[in-house]
Amino acid sequence: MRNLPEQMKVCIELCWQCRNTCQDTFYNHCLDQGGDHVAHDHALLMTDCIQACQTSADFMVRDSAHHMAECMACAEICEACAASCDSFDCDEMKRCAEICRRCAQSCRDMSHMDAKVPVAAE
Template sequence: MGTQTQPTTDQQQMMEKCIRRCQECLQLCQQCAAECISGGGDQTMRDCAKLCLECADVCATSATLMSRGSPHHAAQCRVCADICEACAAACEKAYAEGCAIDDIMRRCAEACRRCAESCRQMAA
């Protein structure tokens, strides 16, 4: 059995911040997807809903792996950052096209960008 190094205080704080951002992103992505689905909408809305659901799932997994101290959290955070960026872009596109649920989309995109930033730091 190998030994795992304990994170420094700075690393632990960065991880805790990333977990919070993943959880916030998860929640807003689920809300945004639900609004997109219930609103019907065009292909842009369907694409946004699909990415929001994928983003919510990957954020949940990232937060879980970090909470457990998994040695695989860095790889997961890289994937999470990429999907968060794609989700933010989809929400911003729908928002720019004048979607009726623009407030949740704006907040979702902002949360995705913050989460992506934190996840990229964790993946470094």
């Protein structure tokens, strides 16, 4: 990832980790468990979180001038997903909630960071 600030690189990595964890948890745990694990609102939050994290990472990787707005939306979605995952009493969902909270904080921090990175002299 070219000359992106370290804070942005960390956020991109957390977004990818959150996306992967939510995706793995939803498809390999929630769907197997059934019941409340696949309730409409929870399923939507999990899939929203997967997509929001991917989109935020994409915006930052390409140094989009709009990454701040996308990161703020991602932070809100990750917080909601964490709260939903925390309502379950199992290690898989607690692990998912934890990465969602970490990603949310990082994205919230990134939502205040300017997009344009200085270009190195050639």
